Each structure stands twice: as C-alpha cells, then as structure tokens.
Amino acid sequence: MLGITPIPEFLDKRLVFVTGKGGVGKTTVAVALGLRAAEAGKRTIVCEVASQENASRVFGHTEVGFHEVEMAENLWSISIDPDESMREYVLLQLKVRAMRDLLFRSRIFSYLAAATPGLKELVTIGKIWELAQLDRKVKSGRKYDLVIVDAPATGHGIGFLQTPRTFAAIARVGPIHSQAQQLDRLITDREHTGAAIVALPEEMPVNESAALESELRSEVGVAVDRVYLNGLYPERFEAEEAERLAELAEGEDGAVRAAARAAVSEHGRARSQRAQLSRLRRRVEAPVRTLPFLFEPELGVEGARELARRLH
Amino acid sequence: MPAVDEILEGKDICICAGSGGVGKTTTSAAIGMGMAARGLKVCVLTIDPAKRLADSLGMRELGNEAERVDPALFERHGIEMKGELWAMMLDAKATFDELVARQAPDEESRDRVLENRIYQQISNALAGSQEYMAMEKLFELHTEGRFDLLVLDTPPSRNALDFLDAPRRLTQFIEGRSLRVFMRPTGLAARVAGRGATVALGVLKRIVGFDLLADLAEFFNAFSGMVDGFQARAKRVNNLLADPHTCFLVVCGPQGEPIGEAVYFHRKLVEAKLPFGGVIVNKVHYPAERLRGDGDVGGGELEAALAAKLGGEDLARRVAANFADYQALAERDARNIEHLAAELRTSATIRVPYLDEDVHDLGGLAEIDRYLFASAKQREAIAAGRA
Numbered sequence: 001m002l003g004i005t006p007i008p009e010f011l012d013k014r015l016v017f018v019t020g021k022g023g024v025g026k027t028t029v030a031v032a033l034g035l036r037a038a039e040a041g042k043r044t045i046v047c048e049v050a051s052q053e054n055a056s057r058v059f060g061h062t063e064v065g066f067h068e069v070e071m072a073e074n075l076w077s078i079s080i081d082p083d084e085s086m087r088e089y090v091l092l093q094l095k096v097r098a099m100r101d102l103l104f105r106s107r108i109f110s111y112l113a114a115a116t117p118g119l120k121e122l123v124t125i126g127k128i129w130e131l132a133q134l135d136r137k138v139k140s141g142r143k144y145d146l147v148i149v150d151a152p153a154t155g156h157g158i159g160f161l162q163t164p165r166t167f168a169a170i171a172r173v174g175p176i177h178s179q180a181q182q183l184d185r186l187i188t189d190r191e192h193t194g195a196a197i198v199a200l201p202e203e204m205p206v207n208e209s210a211a212l213e214s215e216l217r218s219e220v221g222v223a224v225d226r227v228y229l230n231g232l233y234p235e236r237f238e239a240e241e242a243e244r245l246a247e248l249a250e251g252e253d254g255a256v257r258a259a260a261r262a263a264v265s266e267h268g269r270a271r272s273q274r275a276q277l278s279r280l281r282r283r284v285e286a287p288v289r290t291l292p293f294l295f296e297p298e299l300g301v302e303g304a305r306e307l308a309r310r311l312h
Numbered sequence: 313m314p315a316v317d318e319i320l321e322g323k324d325i326c327i328c329a330g331s332g333g334v335g336k337t338t339t340s341a342a343i344g345m346g347m348a349a350r351g352l353k354v355c356v357l358t359i360d361p362a363k364r365l366a367d368s369l370g371m372r373e374l375g376n377e378a379e380r381v382d383p384a385l386f387e388r389h390g391i392e393m394k395g396e397l398w399a400m401m402l403d404a405k406a407t408f409d410e411l412v413a414r415q416a417p418d419e420e421s422r423d424r425v426l427e428n429r430i431y432q433q434i435s436n437a438l439a440g441s442q443e444y445m446a447m448e449k450l451f452e453l454h455t456e457g458r459f460d461l462l463v464l465d466t467p468p469s470r471n472a473l474d475f476l477d478a479p480r481r482l483t484q485f486i487e488g489r490s491l492r493v494f495m496r497p498t499g500l501a502a503r504v505a506g507r508g509a510t511v512a513l514g515v516l517k518r519i520v521g522f523d524l525l526a527d528l529a530e531f532f533n534a535f536s537g538m539v540d541g542f543q544a545r546a547k548r549v550n551n552l553l554a555d556p557h558t559c560f561l562v563v564c565g566p567q568g569e570p571i572g573e574a575v576y577f578h579r580k581l582v583e584a585k586l587p588f589g590g591v592i593v594n595k596v597h598y599p600a601e602r603l604r605g606d607g608d609v610g611g612g613e614l615e616a617a618l619a620a621k622l623g624g625e626d627l628a629r630r631v632a633a634n635f636a637d638y639q640a641l642a643e644r645d646a647r648n649i650e651h652l653a654a655e656l657r658t659s660a661t662i663r664v665p666y667l668d669e670d671v672h673d674l675g676g677l678a679e680i681d682r683y684l685f686a687s688a689k690q691r692e693a694i695a696a697g698r699a
Contacts, residue, residue, distance in 0.1 A: 023333015023565065093519050103515050116528060117434040117485075153332050170433050174521020203672035204364050236634055241627055248621055256617050259635035266634050268668045276670075295637035297644035298568050 008289075008311055010194045010225035011037045015132045015147045015186070017161065017222065020198035021208050022153040025230045027054040028299055029198045029291070030150040032307035038074035039308070042145040045076040045131060049124050049160070053079050055150060059301050068131075068142060076142070078131070082120035085127040092137050093175075118170075121163040125183050132186070151195075158212075161187055161220045187222050194225040199280060201229055201273035210283035217285070224286045229277055231293040233270040242267040313659050313691065316343055316561075316684045317350060319589045323559045324454060325552070326463045326589070329475055330563035331573040335594040337364040338671055338680065339563050339664075340465035341399075345369075345674070346681040347461055348397035349386075355398040355453065358465040359446045365399055365465065370674055374401035378453075389674045398459065400449075407445040415541035424534040430527055431534070442467045443478035444546075451549045473580055479546040486535050486542050559589035564652075566596050566645035575655045590660030592684070593649055597642035598665045 010016060011033065018030040027048075034046040034055075045068060046055045055077045056064045066084040068076045087104075094100045130137050132147045152160050164183035171177040187193055195216055199209035213224050237245065245267070248260035281288050289312055294303050320326055320343075328340045337360055344356035355378050358365040366374045369381050378400040386393040409426060416422035425431055443466070450464050466475045517525060535542075552558065560581055564574035574591060581588045614635070619628035653661045664683045671680060686694060 021333060022331065023570070090519065094515065099515050116524075117430075166433055170430055170527070171521055171524040173523055175518075176520045176524060202670045204367060207367065208364075236630055237627075244622060245631065251621075255614050256621060259614060259618060259631050262635045262638040263631045265668045266638070272670060295640060297640055 005312065007036055007040045008033075008226065010196070011040070011042065011146060013146070013192050013194045013225075015128070015149070015193040016225075017149045017151045017193075017195040018198060019151040019195060019212065019216070020153070021205060021212075024198045024200050024205065025291075025299075026153070026198050027058060027150050028304055028307060029196070029228055029230060030148050031055055031058045031301075031304040032291075032311055033196070034075050034077075034146075034148050035072060035305060035308040036311050037146050037148075038072060041074065043074050043076075043143065044146045044148060045078060045144050046071075047128060047131065047147060047149045048077070048079040049149065049152060051079055051081045052150070055079075058299070058304055076144075080124050080127050082124050085123040086119070088130075088138070089123050089126055118163050118167055121160055122167050122176075122180065122183070125160075125164060125187075126179070129183055129186050158215050158220060161216070161222060187220065190223040194223045196226040196228060197224060197284075197286070198228050198230050201232055201276040201280075203276065206276050206280045206283070209280065213284045213286060224284075227280065227284050227286050227288045228291055229280055229288055230291045232277065232290045233266060233273055233293050235267075235270045235274075237263055237267045239267075313661060313688075314590070315686055316346060316590075316592075316662065319561070319660060320347060320461065320559060323557055323589075324461060325450065325555075325558040326461065327450075327466060327553075327558065327560045328464065328563050328592075329466045329560055329577060331570055331577075334563050334565045334570050336563045337465050338368055338677070339561075339592055339594065339684075340463050341365055341368045342677045342680040342684055343561075344399070344461075344463045345391070345397055345677050346685045347463075348395040349391060349393050349681070351394040352460040353396045353398070353458075354461045354463060355400065355459045356463045356465065357400055357402060357446065357449060357453070359402040359404060359442055359467040360465065363401070365401065368672055368674075368677060369397075369399055371399065374399055376400065376403040376406050378458075385674055389678060391674065391678050395460070402446055402449050404442045404445040407449055408441060411445075411448055411542075411545075412538070415538040415545070417537050421534070421537050425538075428531050428534050430531040441478075441482060443475045444482045444549075446475075447479065447549045447553065448545075451545075451552050454552060473577065476580060476584055476586070479550055483539075483542050483546045486532075487539050554584075554586055556587060558587055560586055561589050562591040564591065564593055566593055566648050568644075568648060571648045571652050574652060578656050588656075588658075590658060590662060591652065591656060592662045592664065593645075593652070594664045595666040596645050596649070596663045597638060 016033065018026050018033065020026050030046055034044045037044045048055050053063045056062070056069070056071070056079070059071045059077070061069070061071060061077075064077050064079055066079065066081045068078050071077050090103060091100055094103065128147060128149055130141075131144060134143055136143065164180045164187065168177055168180035168184060171180065197209050197212055197216075199205050209227060213227065216222050216224050242264060245260045245263045249257055249264050251257050251260070277288070277290065291307050291310060294306060296303050326343060328336050328343070330336050337358060340356055340358065344354045348354040356365060356369075358374075363374070366372065370385050371379070371381065378398045381397040381399060383393055383396075386397075412425050413422050416425065446464060446467055450462055453459065453462055562574050562577055562581075564570040571593075578588060578591070615625075615628050615632040618631050619625050622628050622631070649661060649663065653659070662684060664680055667676070667679060669676065669679070671677065682690075683694065
C-alpha cells in the first residue's frame with residue numbers, strides 16, 4: 001500500500017534531523033518519516049535527545065531509555081541520555097579495562113561533564129554519529145540505513161547542531177578537537193545528512209520557520225531538504241456554502257447554529273491557512289509539503305501511520 | 313473564576329511560564345496590553361530571539377532597552393489606552409556581560425572573564441544562562457522602580473522547570489567547585505576526588521587533551537573572585553521570585569501533553585513555595601461546552617434539521633460531520649481542563665478560545681483580552697454564545 005508512491009528522496013540519506021519550534025508536531029512527523037522509510041524496507045531508528053521519550057509515547061510503548069528498541073517492523077527507537085553517551089564514549093576510547101574502572105571510580109569524570117559547557121550536547125551528537133555508522137563502534141551494534149533525529153525546538157536546535165563547531169573552537173588541539181571536527185563534517189555533509197523543518201500554518205510560525213531555514217543553511221551549514229506544513233485544515237466547504245452557513249450561524253436553534261458556526265470556523269481557518277501556505281512557499285527555498293490536520297483528540301501511532309501515508 | 317486584572321491586583325511582577333508552543337509570548341503581550349489599558353505603566357520582557365513579541369506589538373525591532381509602544385497604534389485599533397505599554401527583548405549575552413562587570417572586584421578581573429575564550433564561546437549557551445539573565449533583568453528593572461508592573465515571557469525551554477532551576481544551576485557552575493577539585497589533585501583535593509585521582513586525571517587528559525583542561529581551569533579562575541557576589545545576587549533574585557508581590561501564571565494548551573506539563577510545573581511551584589496566581593489555557597475549542605446544557609443532540613436529528621434549513625442533504629451531512637469532529641476536540645479540551653483544575657485545586661482557570669483568526673497583531677491581542685479580562689457576567693455571555 002505504501003510501496004506505490006516513492007518515498008521522499010531525502011530519506012535515502014543516512015541522517016535526517018527533524019526540527020521546528022515547540023508544539024508543531026516534530027515528534028509525530030519524525031515518527032511518520034520513520035514509519036515510511038521502514039515500510040520501504042529501510043532499517044530505521046528514531047532518536048530522541050535530552051532524555052525525552054516522545055517517540056516511544058507515540059507508540060504507547062514503555063520508556064525505551066538508552067536502548068535500541070524495536071517499535072515496528074524495521075523501525076527502532078532510542079532516547080539518547082547524555083550521561084550514558086558519555087560513559088559509552090569513554091569506554092570506546094579506553095581499551096584498557098583497569099583504566100576505565102579507575103576513571104569511573106574516581107568522580108573526575110562526572111566533574112568534567114558538569115563543568116564543561118556543551119559537552120552533553122557534543123556526546124549526544126557523537127552517539128548519533130555512532131548510530132549512523134555502517135561499521136558500528138558499539139559491539140554487535142545493528143546497522144541502520146537511516147537515522148532520524150527528533151531535534152530540540154528552535155533556538156535550542158540551532159545551538160545543538162552548532163555544538164561540534166563551537167567545541168572544535170574551544171578545544172584547539174587534541175582528540176576532542178578532531179572528533180568535534182569530524183562531527184561537524186557529518187552535519188554539513190549535504191550528500192548524507194539533511195534536515196526537515198516542521199511548521200504550522202500561522203503567521204508567526206511561518207516567519208520563524210523561514211528564519212530557521214536561513215539559519216540552518218547559513219550558520220549551521222546543514223542541507224534543508226523539506227519543510228512540512230503540519231496541521232493543514234481540509235477545505236470542506238465552498239465559499240458559496242460558507243456564506244449560507246454564516247447566515248445560519250446567526251440564527252436561533254442551538255444545535256443547528258453551533259454546527260453552522262463550526263463549519264464557518266473550519267472554512268475560515270482552512271482559507272487563512274492556505275494564505276499562510278503561500279507565504280511559506282514564497283519565503284523558504286526548500287520544497288514545502290503539507291500534512292493534514294487530523295481531528296483526533298490524541299495523536300497516537302494510528303495518527304502517525306496516517307501521516308506516513310501522506311508524506312511526500 | 314477571576315479575571316487576570318483581579319489575579320494581578322497589587323502585584324509588581326507577572327511571570328508567564330509554560331512549555332514551548334503554547335502561546336506564552338502572545339499571552340504575555342496581551343496581559344501587558346490589558347493591564348496598561350487599565351492605567352498601569354507596564355513593561356513586557358521577552359528573551360525570545362524569534363521577535364514574536366515585536367511582531368505582535370507591531371514593532372520592527374526590540375533591543376536590550378525598554379521601548380514604549382506608540383500610543384497611536386492603539387488608537388488605530390480602537391483600543392482605549394489609559395496607561396503605557398513598554399517592551400524589551402533581553403540580550404542574554406549583553407546582560408551576562410553587565411553582570412560580570414558589576415560583580416568584578418576590579419577592571420582587570422572583569423576583562424579576564426570577558427576576554428576569556430571559553431566565556432566568549434559559551435556565555436550564551438551555558439545551562440540556565442538565558443533563564444537566569446531574564447530573572448536578572450527583571451530584578452534590575454524592579455529595583456529601578458520605573459514600572460508599575462513587569463510581565464516576563466519566560467524563555468522557550470524544553471521543560472518549564474529549567475526556568476525555576478536556573479539560578480542554582482548557573483551559580484553552581486560558576487563556582488566551578490567540581491573542576492577546581494581535580495585541577496589540583498594533591499592534598500585535600502585528591503582525597504575529595506577519590507584515590508587514584510592523579511592517575512585518573514592523566515587518563516582524562518589523554519581523552520580530552522591537556523589544553524582544554526587548562527583553558528577550563530583558567531576560565532574558572534577568572535570567575536573565582538566573583539563567586540560570592542554571584543551567589544548573593546542569585547539569592548536576592550530568588551527572594552524576588554518568592555515575594556508575595558510576584559505572581560506566576562502557568563500558560564498551556566488544551567491537549568494532553570501541555571496539560572500534563574502544566575500540572576507538573578504547578579507542583580514544582582508549590583514545592584518551591586513560589587506564588588502561583590492561576591492558569592491560562594489557550595486555543596480551547598468551545599462548541600461542546602456551549603451545547604452541554606441543551607442535552608446531547610443526535611447526529612441524525614441534527615442532520616435532518618440542517619438539511620431542512622440548508623435545503624441540501626450533501627451539505628448537511630458535511631456540516632454535521634465537521635461538527636462531530638469539532639465536538640470531539642471540544643470534549644477532549646473540556647475533560648483535560650477539568651482534570652487540570654482538579655489537580656491544581658484552583659478556580660483560577662482562564663480559557664481563551666481557539667479564535668478563527670490567527671493572533672499576530674494588536675487587534676488580535678485586544679480580542680484575547682476580551683477573554684483574559686472578562687468579568688463574571690461577560691464570561692457567562694461568552695459561554696452562552698451571546699458575545
């Protein structure tokens with residue numbers, strides 16, 4: 001059923017960041033993209049950062065934590081905890097077991113994490129890099145075709161993706177410096193890494209998405225492959241019908257009037273949202289695609305599947 | 313259910329808190345405008361670099377200094393303005409620099425921090441620095457006493473709690489106790505850090521590089537003369553937040569997730585003994601509530617009534633189906649808000665409906681103020697669909 005139309009071309013990359021301002025449905029879109037890629041046969045993992053568990057919640061799954069847990073066929077999820085990433089990083093750096101034990105026993109290590117600003121973000125991106133390797137560093141690590149990151153909201157998002165570069169500047173030489181540079185190269189690798197922005201069809205979110213796109217392009221240097229305008233109301237009524245309904249909305253009868261009002265409201269919103277869609281198309285460079293508003297009280301995995309079917 | 317002006321009676325500071333994407337900036341601007349319209353001199357502060365506040369107030373740019381919103385703008389929108397509305401956008405980095413300048417014992421120590429490479433790279437990204445700088449500016453403006461009311465739009469955080477925790481996190485960081493311990497892994501420090509600290513430090517140097525550790529040590533040393541000053545200041549800032557003249561308003565949306573966040577944030581406010589004023593739920597779907605008193609209207613019955621009025625079955629069916637969709641959302645909202653009010657044990661739950669028109673200018677703010685500042689009678693009329 002999903003195999004009929006081709007998947008969005010950027011899902012052929014290895015790493016995709018899904019970003020946007022708070023409350024726009026980033027997680028749902030990230031999961032929908034994951035479902036779509038997985039259905040097409042790609043082994044895909046959706047990553048939450050900063051110990052969030054939003055993706056597992058979409059699936060009604062218990063918290064997955066720092067584990068790669070299978071959510072659907074070909075689709076895994078992980079919540080990247082910075083402390084765990086740091087631990088794993090050190091383990092991979094130190095081959096001598098006695099040294100690791102020594103480092104973990106002395107509390108130096110947690111001191112460093114607490115004292116070095118940005119280190120948590122750096123090791124989080126480091127873990128994302130590790131997941132995206134075909135030759136996994138983690139012993140018997142699963143190979144993924146695609147890693148999708150449910151990135152932090154706007155503001156935080158830019159800073160998050162810039163961490164490697166900031167760090168490469170702070171640590172001028174040494175192993176952290178070269179690793180930070182390597183991560184920055186991964187983020188700015190247009191061939192293998194991309195970003196999708198999720199927006200809402202309202203005045204300010206459209207402005208912010210346009211600003212976000214330009215910052216992602218010019219300041220972070222990541223390829224922006226798609227802008228998804230999420231929550232677009234369907235056009236359920238013609239203009240002429242809306243006029244008749246508007247008259248009814250002024251009438252007497254409670255239920256009929258309320259229903260007419262709801263219809264007038266739906267019509268008005270659908271129309272103003274289309275004006276926002278045109279504005280968005282004028283202001284961003286990446287292709288804009290729409291995702292429908294789903295009249296569901298709470299969006300669960302069925303909602304994400306529905307959106308996955310509509311992704312292009 | 314009191315109106316916002318009743319909740320803010322006798323308050324100097326109103327802090328709008330909540331998770332991202334719930335309309336905090338718009339709500340802060342609407343509260344500021346409504347209170348100014350009632351005769352106060354109000355300043356709305358935001359730290360949001362997305363210029364949302366400037367946009368909504370019809371201003372092109374906002375700087376680190378308070379600027380008055382042109383009174384002619386209100387006139388143009390038919391808004392009666394008895395007081396004054398001011399706005400400012402905090403520059404976290406500039407505020408941090410000012411704070412360092414104020415706390416430094418002498419010019420040399422000041423420059424040592426301001427010119428430190430790590431400080432320059434990270435003073436904007438430090439955990440809690442944006443949040444803390446917002447409080448710091450609030451404290452400064454409050455001390456100056458130029459305004460009757462300060463409204464703070466808290467920075468967009470992953471978690472509303474990041475805001476409350478900011479003074480502690482930032483001062484703890486600047487103390488740098490953790491790092492200083494292992495930069496001198498001899499004597500007492502070595503015992504604190506645990507046996508083998510010297511060897512462990514050697515291992516650490518191999519992983520992260522000696523330069524970075526040395527630079528970090530220099531960074532904390534540069535701050536060392538200011539730690540006491542920072543701590544004392546943070547204490548006064550905390551006291552201001554807990555002052556009875558301060559009021560926290562929790563802003564949220566009607567969906568399950570933001571409601572859950574609001575409940576959590578309220579609990580943390582209570583635990584921290586901070587003054588909670590009420591909760592504002594944005595974008596609430598109304599129709600179900602309006603119909604509740606009329607009893608449930610069956611789909612078939614409604615469709616027939618609609619068909620009779622509209623003279624077409626196809627349109628009637630679509631209108632009825634659309635109404636059922638709206639009802640489902642409205643019922644969810646009503647359920648979630650009931651849950652919220654019960655959890656918070658408050659009657660101060662103000663609902664702002666999901667307006668047909670997107671709110672992004674003074675006219676939109678005035679529309680929101682109709683709900684935020686509605687008297688009991690007006691609210692009744694709104695709920696009954698008469699207003």
